[in-house]
Amino acid sequence: MEQTLTQPKTTSPLRNIVLFGGLLAVLALVAIMAVNLQKRESVDLQNQQAPDFTIPLFAQFEQDSVTLSELRGQPVVVNFWASWCVECYKEAELLEQAWQDYKDQGVVFIGIDHLDTEKEALAYMAKYGITYPSGPDMGDKASQAYGITGVPETFFIDKNGNIIHVQIGPIERAPLYTLLNKLVTEPGS
Amino acid sequence: MARTKFFINLIFVTSVLVTALALLAPVSLAQDPDYDAINRIAQKMNCPTCTGINLADCRTQTCAQWRDQIGDLLAKGMTEDEVLDYFVNQYGTQVLQEPPKSGFTLWLWVLPVLMIILGAGILFYTMRKWASPAAAPETVTVTPGPTASDDYLSQVEKDLDFD
């Protein structure tokens, strides 16, 4: 038996609150999630301008700190590493060797130490003979700016500040030197 | 004159020896760190490379290194707060288990309280409305029929000598 519905004279305010409140909540949720899902990871930085950063350098270096934007006009290789990162061991000596080979051509290597303790970091650098400017990522800011999802990750930045290649994981000799050649031969603007 | 010189030399040599001993002593007295003191601080921090576990409970090598770092800082005489500040400076606020109660993060604590108060208010208002028999303007005539559970309940109530 159908029941008779008397026509409501006014729509319940509670109903409207529930309806619009619910819609708003869903909208807010989707918006927040969408923003987070679009979180830029390092791979998305390919062909983008390299985010600027300033990191202090370890005690053995003359300079106190290094800022990326001050190096505009020179190619820069930024390598995120950590002493506890097993994969980093594979490329450590290679990176140092590449630094030695290319520093006279104006390429700057920067090592950013990610979530590491100074004691262990210095021991690592001593072990692999790392002499290029390296320092801790204070406040984890550079790591977050570059969206790294692990270590090692290396960013090859040309003279104009563009990231021409994002390397996830350790790099091997041949691709490394190819990229370095490209960085030095590309004209600056 | 010669005696003064002798004594000055003696004092000088003695100072050097004492200083040398003082410097050597910490090396030979190497002890285990106070793990419990370290863990008390580490419990308030997060594992840097894993999530959902705190620094004291995490068994990775990275966590062990970080705990060593805490030990070093404590040995230097830092207080717990100073150690935590050091880590926040070094690695960001994400290392803390409990975000600092300032700025936007206050909303973490405040919002649930506000929601519950709001809910309680709505509940109270609604209960008052239901407790007073004033009819609402729009009505739907629906007569609730006997539901099966009513029978169960009346049976049990009968069994229970209750009200």
Next chain:
Amino acid sequence: MPNIGYVAMTLALALALYATIVAVVGAQRRVPELVTSARNAAFGVTGFLTLAVIIIEYLLITGHYQTKYVFETSNRAAPIFYRMTALWGGQDGSLLFWSWLMSIFAALVLLKKWGSMRIMMPYVVAVTQITVAFFVMLVVFVANPFEQLDFFPADGTGLNPLLRHFGMIIHPPMLYTGFVSFVIPYAFAIAALVTRQTGDLWIRTTRRWTLTAWLFLSLGLLLGGWWAYDVLGWGGYWGWDPVENASLIPWLVGTPFLHSVMMQESRGMLKRWNMALIILTFALVIEGTFLTRSGVISSVHTFAQSAIGPLFLIFIAIMFVFSLYMFATRWEILKSENELDSFFSRESVFLLNNLIFLGLAVVVWWGTHFPLISEALLGEKIVVGPPFFEQSAGPLFAIILLLMGVAPLIPWRRASGKKLADQLLWPLVWGVVTAAVLYFVVGISIVGALIGFGLCGFTLGATLIEYWRGVKARRKSRGENYFVALWRLVGRNHRRYGGYFIHIGVVLVAIGVVGSRFYQVETQQNLAVGESMTISSPVIGDYQLTYRGLRGGQSPDDRIITEAVLDVTFNGKPAGSLVPVREFFVVQQQPMTIPDKRSTLADDLYVILAGWEGTGETATFKAYINPLVSWLWIGGIVFILGTVIAAWPTAQEREERATAKVQLPGAAAPAGK
């Protein structure tokens, strides 16, 4: 073979979409043949998904490593059992598993309920099938478990070592079953809305589904806690990890739903509220699944990130907006006979129960999502760890404990002040005496623990009194002896006395939580062979652990096992030995720190091997005393028993179902005439 599996999934998807559309069209246009066709299609979906599951299991068991999923979640050395359960060890497989379970339950509903509610059935089919379709769509297009690698690996990379534990084996199936079962009451609720039902039909029909869903969800949560405690080696059982929270939140909304449907059945109240609750529960189940799998929050549990996230968001948004629309347009007809006779009534307690549980859901949801919100709005990464949750949720749980004790004692409609005071007197005495004894005799002094234990005493007393009064009444009126009286008392009303048994289970769990939370003690020390360490708890006593040495070996499974032997004395007397273990899984390069425990009703002595030097001349141990933690697991078992009792149909109910068709207003004439 894998291709057959893929085709099976695709056919299942097609049939599920077909069933959804055709069911709705058939209902709207009153073409019963279409509805029947949809029903059959639903069975077909289950059939094809079963085939897909059989095939993936075959690939897993036979080690077909060219299949990417098999490669990633198993390896030669893994025992067959773990290879089989790898079905839910990774993203793709577990999504297939989810879909399969959903399709089974969707089919089960169709098998059992078809006759009595033909009017709602098409919409139940539509809602359940579109949910199945969504999950199958994910495995067909985005997370294909049958995907092949373009090389032929000789061996797989193996299952995550953390998952090699009995608790971890059945925890996901329990949780998924719980989630999937909650879709059924939701489907009926939507069907009731669409067909403009105003009565209880949808609630009464799905009562057992709701209870079952709740049971499996509770089991899943408890198993997860047990697994964490037993295997992960951090001395605790709940970490407030985002994925743990994602499965807790539906439970926090499902539990008040379970209770307030009682109010709808006995007093006709809260129709709109219950509708809202079940819609919210479903939304939170899907949102929780999204949170776990989209990679949007990193967690110990999360699966890898992929396109899954956005698809989930779209599904949640569509279903929620649709439900909201239905709810809003049927708002008027859902008006309940809401009469509150008195503020002192069981109704008030139930309403308060709803408020507090929803408050808990807000706390947990907000704390879990806050890092996302903070990062989205400010770009700042923070972590919300256990301290926030414990401080915010603790007091709320305490209130729930109190309400659980008050509710059975307070009658429906109106409680006269004197009568209420009489009812509450004895439980109150129990509670206060408990706290007093603990304080003066045992030496418990932490306020939180005293309040917690006091409330446990109160609620336990209140619940036991309910049994006592019932038994007493039966003895008086029928002259039965105590045992028979109890048996028959429970037998006549499973829901009530099963429910009280569940409450007792909850109190036992609470005892375990309060004890282990407030009085856990831990210490870490480095020991040379022969050296001892002491750990003491103010209430329990002292343990002395003496390190005897390290021993080890390689197990056939391809892991390196190192064990440490410790002799234990408790308060001076020898108490056996403990052997905590460190396992290193060679293939995955992953270590596991597995504790050994000495468990009694009073406490657990829990020890892990944190590290060692050389060949074990010295080793570092971390020891915990967890008072009363065994009561968590005991309480869990009581919980389960109580739910089984509550869900079991009584003789009277079975009789009623067989004979009468209860006529309820609002149930429109059956279609098909």
